[in-house]
Amino acid sequence: MDERTPALLMHEGEGFRLEKLPLGSRVIYPPESLPGLRDIDAQIRKALANPLGREPLHELLRPGMRLTIVFDDLSIPLPQMRTPDIRQRVIEHVLELAAAKGVDDVELIAGNALHRRMTPAELKRTVGERVYRSFFPRHLRNHDAEDKANLTVIGHTKHGEIVEINRRAAESDLIVYVNVSLTAMSGGPKSVSVGLASYRSLKHHHNVHTLRHSRSFNDPANSAMHHSYDRMAGLLGDSLKIFQIETTVNNDTFPTQLGFLNKREWEWSLKDQATYLAVKRANDLAPAKQRRQLWHKTASPYGVTSVTAGDPVQVHEVTMRHILRQQLTEVDGPSDIGIWGLPYICPYNVNSIMNPILVMSLGLGYFFNLYRNQPIVRPGGVAIYYHPVQNEFHPVHHPSYIDFFEEVLAETTDPVAIETKFEEQFATDPWYIHLYRNSYAYHGVHPLYMWYWGAHALEHLGDVIFVGGDRKTTSRMGFRSASTLNDALEMARERVGGSPTITYHHTPPLAMADVR
Amino acid sequence: MNLNLEYHRSPARYMAARTATGTIASGRASGWWAANMSPLRLVNRPDPRPPGPDWTRVKPLLSGICGSDLGLLTGRNSPYLSALVSMPFTPGHEVVGETLDDLPDLPRGSRVVLDPVLGCLPRQVEVCPGCAADEHSRCDHITSGAVSAGLQTGFCADTGGGWSRMLVAHASQLHRVPDALDDERALLVEPLACAVHSVRRISIPDGASVLVVGAGTVGLFTTLALREYTKAGPIYVIARYAHQRERAREMGATEVLSSDRAARALRRATGGFLARPERASEFLLGGTDIAFECTGGSGLDTALRVVRAGGTVLMSGMPNAGADLTPVWFRELNLVGAYASGGNDFPDALALAQSAPLTGYVDAIYPLSRWRDAIGHASAAGRLGSVKVAFDPTKDQ
Ligand SMILES: [Zn+2]
Ligand SMILES: [Zn+2]
Numbered sequence: 001m002d003e004r005t006p007a008l009l010m011h012e013g014e015g016f017r018l019e020k021l022p023l024g025s026r027v028i029y030p031p032e033s034l035p036g037l038r039d040i041d042a043q044i045r046k047a048l049a050n051p052l053g054r055e056p057l058h059e060l061l062r063p064g065m066r067l068t069i070v071f072d073d074l075s076i077p078l079p080q081m082r083t084p085d086i087r088q089r090v091i092e093h094v095l096e097l098a099a100a101k102g103v104d105d106v107e108l109i110a111g112n113a114l115h116r117r118m119t120p121a122e123l124k125r126t127v128g129e130r131v132y133r134s135f136f137p138r139h140l141r142n143h144d145a146e147d148k149a150n151l152t153v154i155g156h157t158k159h160g161e162i163v164e165i166n167r168r169a170a171e172s173d174l175i176v177y178v179n180v181s182l183t184a185m186s187g188g189p190k191s192v193s194v195g196l197a198s199y200r201s202l203k204h205h206h207n208v209h210t211l212r213h214s215r216s217f218n219d220p221a222n223s224a225m226h227h228s229y230d231r232m233a234g235l236l237g238d239s240l241k242i243f244q245i246e247t248t249v250n251n252d253t254f255p256t257q258l259g260f261l262n263k264r265e266w267e268w269s270l271k272d273q274a275t276y277l278a279v280k281r282a283n284d285l286a287p288a289k290q291r292r293q294l295w296h297k298t299a300s301p302y303g304v305t306s307v308t309a310g311d312p313v314q315v316h317e318v319t320m321r322h323i324l325r326q327q328l329t330e331v332d333g334p335s336d337i338g339i340w341g342l343p344y345i346c347p348y349n350v351n352s353i354m355n356p357i358l359v360m361s362l363g364l365g366y367f368f369n370l371y372r373n374q375p376i377v378r379p380g381g382v383a384i385y386y387h388p389v390q391n392e393f394h395p396v397h398h399p400s401y402i403d404f405f406e407e408v409l410a411e412t413t414d415p416v417a418i419e420t421k422f423e424e425q426f427a428t429d430p431w432y433i434h435l436y437r438n439s440y441a442y443h444g445v446h447p448l449y450m451w452y453w454g455a456h457a458l459e460h461l462g463d464v465i466f467v468g469g470d471r472k473t474t475s476r477m478g479f480r481s482a483s484t485l486n487d488a489l490e491m492a493r494e495r496v497g498g499s500p501t502i503t504y505h506h507t508p509p510l511a512m513a514d515v516r
Numbered sequence: 517m518n519l520n521l522e523y524h525r526s527p528a529r530y531m532a533a534r535t536a537t538g539t540i541a542s543g544r545a546s547g548w549w550a551a552n553m554s555p556l557r558l559v560n561r562p563d564p565r566p567p568g569p570d571w572t573r574v575k576p577l578l579s580g581i582c583g584s585d586l587g588l589l590t591g592r593n594s595p596y597l598s599a600l601v602s603m604p605f606t607p608g609h610e611v612v613g614e615t616l617d618d619l620p621d622l623p624r625g626s627r628v629v630l631d632p633v634l635g636c637l638p639r640q641v642e643v644c645p646g647c648a649a650d651e652h653s654r655c656d657h658i659t660s661g662a663v664s665a666g667l668q669t670g671f672c673a674d675t676g677g678g679w680s681r682m683l684v685a686h687a688s689q690l691h692r693v694p695d696a697l698d699d700e701r702a703l704l705v706e707p708l709a710c711a712v713h714s715v716r717r718i719s720i721p722d723g724a725s726v727l728v729v730g731a732g733t734v735g736l737f738t739t740l741a742l743r744e745y746t747k748a749g750p751i752y753v754i755a756r757y758a759h760q761r762e763r764a765r766e767m768g769a770t771e772v773l774s775s776d777r778a779a780r781a782l783r784r785a786t787g788g789f790l791a792r793p794e795r796a797s798e799f800l801l802g803g804t805d806i807a808f809e810c811t812g813g814s815g816l817d818t819a820l821r822v823v824r825a826g827g828t829v830l831m832s833g834m835p836n837a838g839a840d841l842t843p844v845w846f847r848e849l850n851l852v853g854a855y856a857s858g859g860n861d862f863p864d865a866l867a868l869a870q871s872a873p874l875t876g877y878v879d880a881i882y883p884l885s886r887w888r889d890a891i892g893h894a895s896a897a898g899r900l901g902s903v904k905v906a907f908d909p910t911k912d913q
Pocket of ligand 2: 636637648
C-alpha cells in the first residue's frame, strides 16, 4: 500500500464501501481465479469411472442393494451457485448409473446436521427439477438429527467419542457422498461423520476446548476438531462403504454485473469504477428488504475446478490441493491490527438474516480462521471488522438465537461459562427441537456453537472493533464500535501503540493466509 | 373551611380527558394532559361533619396518588364504577393522618392509617354477608346507609378524601400507627394491604412459578407479599424502567423481564412452546402457574397469554384496558379479582411496612396547590423513577 494505491473495497453486510487505508498497510488477496473445467459432465463421468482407492462406481452398484446418496446442504457454497448446481450434475450421473444397474432402493438425504431443514424449493434448486420430481418428498429428505428412531450408534472412538448417524445411511450397502468444498475445513472426514450426525455425536468436536485447540479450522493437520472428525470417519470407514465425490470451485464469486467485486481495485477499469458507483448508489438507496432479497438472489457463476471420486481420505487430499491452489496466499508474519469487511452472507443465513451472533461467527470464527501457521493478527492485537451488526433476527430460522442473544449474552460472553451453564438447556429444549424438526429452524444449540466458533479468536485478540456497528448490539457481545476507520484505529492504538502494522484481509472472494 | 381538591362530574371534561389520554395514554404527554384536562379543582368547602357517633375528623399528613385515582382523572375508568361514587367528592384513599376527636381506644391526636372501604359498619346498616365474614371489600351496601354512595373514602361525597386538609372516618376504618413507623412508610400501608389481600385470594402451592406483570406500587408490593406470605418458587416480574427492575429484585423477584420479550423469556424459564398468531402478540403453550396483573392496563392481556393451561390469573390493578379472553376459555384459566383488603390484611400490612425495604418509595411530595404537577408526576412516575407520589395537605397555608 503506497500513495498510488487506490481506496479498497470493504464489504459491510448488505452494503460495501471504498476505504483508504493508512500508508504501509498490507492487503491479502486470493490468487487469480483459476480456470473452470470445460466439459464438467465428462469430468464427472471420468471421476466416477476412475475413482481413487475404490472400484468404479458402476461396479459397486447391483440390483437389490440399498443406495443412499447424501449431499452437502445449502450452507455451501456461498453465495449459492448458479443453477445447475454441481451437486445436481453429480447426482444425476450417479442415478443414471444406478438405474442402468437396476438399483431401485435409492434415498437422497441432505447432510444438514443441526442446520435448518432445506425448504422444498431449496432442495429442488440444489438437486434439480428432475431428481426432485422423482424423489421428493419420500425419498429426498433432510437429515433429522432428532429423529431418535432413525439414528444409530456406529460405535465409540478410542477417545470415547460416540459416533451416531442417520440410520438409513448406516444401514445402506453404499453411501455416495456428493460434496462441494469451498474452504479447507469442509469435506473429507467431515462429510458423513458431521453431516449425518446427532447432537450426542457432534458435541465431541463442537465444543470450546476443541475449537480453542484448532489452529486453524482451515488447517486440518493442526485442528483438534479435524482430528476428532478423522477418528470418527475412521470408525465409519471400518463399517460403512462410502464412495465420496468431491468438487471444488474457483473464485468467480460475483456475477458480471458485480464483476468489480471479483477484482483487485488497482485493476479496475473505468467501466468497473462506473459500475461500482452505480451499484453502490442503487444499493444504498434500495429499501432494506429489497436489498436483502436482491443479494440473496444473486448466484455465483463459479467455475468447477475439480471433480474427484473414490475413497474419502484419498479424494480429500486432492480436493485440499485444489482449494489451497485457489486460496492460499503467503503472508510475512502477523501484524498488530487485522481488518476484515464482512459480507451479507455466511453459511447459516442463506435466504435469511445475518443476525449479530452470525456476524460474530463469520468474523471471529470463519474469517479470523482463514490462516495457516498463525493468525494474521499477533496475540493481543486488534481485529477491526466492517458490519452494521443490527439487532435483527429471522424468527423462523433462528428462534434460539434470539433467546441466546437476549438472555445468555446479557449474562456472560465467556464461551466456557456459556457452555457449562446453557448448552444442555438449549440443546434439549423441546420447543427448539420441535422447530428444528418441523419448521425451518436451526437446532437450539446452534447459536452456542456459533459462539464457540469464535472462542479461539476471543482468546487471541486484545480487542474487537466494528466499524459502523450498532453500539448496543456490539457491546452486548463484548465488542466495541466505531463510526469510522480512523476512530477504530484510534481506539486500537490504546492496545497496540502509536504506529501499528495493519493487514487488510480482502474477502470475499476467499483468500487463505499462509502466515510465515 | 377546608381546602379541597374536588372532583366534579363534567361530562365534557371527562370525555376530553378520555379522548386525549386514550390516544396518547402511554405517550410522553399523558401526564400533562391528565393534569390539565382532569375535572379537578382546588376549592374551600365547609369542614365535613361526622355522620354519627364513632366517627372522627382526620387531618391528613400525607395522602397518596393511586393508579385508580389517575384512571378516574384521565377518564379511563369503567362506567361501572360511576354507580359507586357520589358527587362531588374529594379523592385520596391512601391516607396517613392525625385524629381530631376522641374515640374509644383512640384518643384525639393519634396517628392513623385509613382503611378506606366504606362497608356496613361505617354506614351503620344491617351487616351484609361480606362484612359479616370480615370481608368488607365485598360489601353489598356501599350505596346505602349513613353516608352517600361510595365504595371507599375518596369516592364519597360525605366523608371527604385524603386530598384535603380534613376528612371524616369511622373508628372501624382507622389503624393506629406505631411510633417507629414514619409517615412515609405509613402511607404505604393501604397499598400494601391490597397486595397482601391479593396474594391471599388464591392458594399458591409451594414452589409454584409466579409472574407479576408490572412493577409500579402494586407490582412491587405484590412481589413483596408473595415472598412474605407464600412459598412461591420463582417470581418473574415484568418491569419497564431501570429503577423498577432494581426494586423488583429487592422485593424478591427471581428474574426481571422486559415486557417486549416476556413471553420468550418465560418460555425459556418455565418450558413450553411459543405460538405466534397472525396480527396479535405471541402466547405460550406452557408458562407460569400463576400471574398477577398489576398494571391496570395491557398487563391483563400479557398475563392471560403466558399462564399455563389450568393456571390462575389474578387481577390486582383496577382494570381499564381490554383483553382477549380467548385464553381463559381455551386454556381453562382461573381469572380471579382482588379488590381492596379485608380480614387481617391491614394489621399484617402495618407490620410489613415496618420490616420491608421501603425506604425512598415515597419520593415526591407536593402541596395541594401544586396538584397539576403532582398529577403529572404520578402519571409518569415509572419514567421519572418514582414509586409513590403524594400530597402533603399540611403544607398549604
Ligand atoms: Zn388505591
Ligand atoms: Zn357490608
